[in-house]
Amino acid sequence: xxxxxxxxxxxxxxxxxxxxxxxxxxxxxxxxxxxxxxxxxxxxxxxxxxxxxxxxxxxxxxxx
Numbered sequence: 001x002x003x004x005x006x007x008x009x010x011x012x013x014x015x016x017x018x019x020x021x022x023x024x025x026x027x028x029x030x031x032x033x034x035x036x037x038x039x040x041x042x043x044x045x046x047x048x049x050x051x052x053x054x055x056x057x058x059x060x061x062x063x064x
Contacts, residue, residue, distance in 0.1 A: 004050070004054070005046065005050045006049060006050045006053035006054070007053075008046075008049040008050070008053060009046040009047065009049045009050035009053070010046070012042045012043070012045045012046035012049055013042070013043065013046045015039075015042045016039040016040075016042035016043045016046065017039075019035045019036070019038050019039035019042065020035070020036065020039045022035055023035035023036050023039065
């Protein structure tokens with residue numbers, strides 16, 4: 001089963017991409033590493049949000 005990314009998930013992914021782009025321009029490697037770690041967290045949030053949104057949509061359809 002392929003998971004569709006929800007709107008909320010897409011927003012998290014856009015934030016992660018922005019953080020990664022910013023990390024690539026950093027000269028301070030410590031800050032770049034922190035930004036990359038934060039981007040990884042946002043990617044996990046995107047997946048979790050999409051799973052949660054799919055579960056909620058399924059529950060709503062079951063109620064009908």
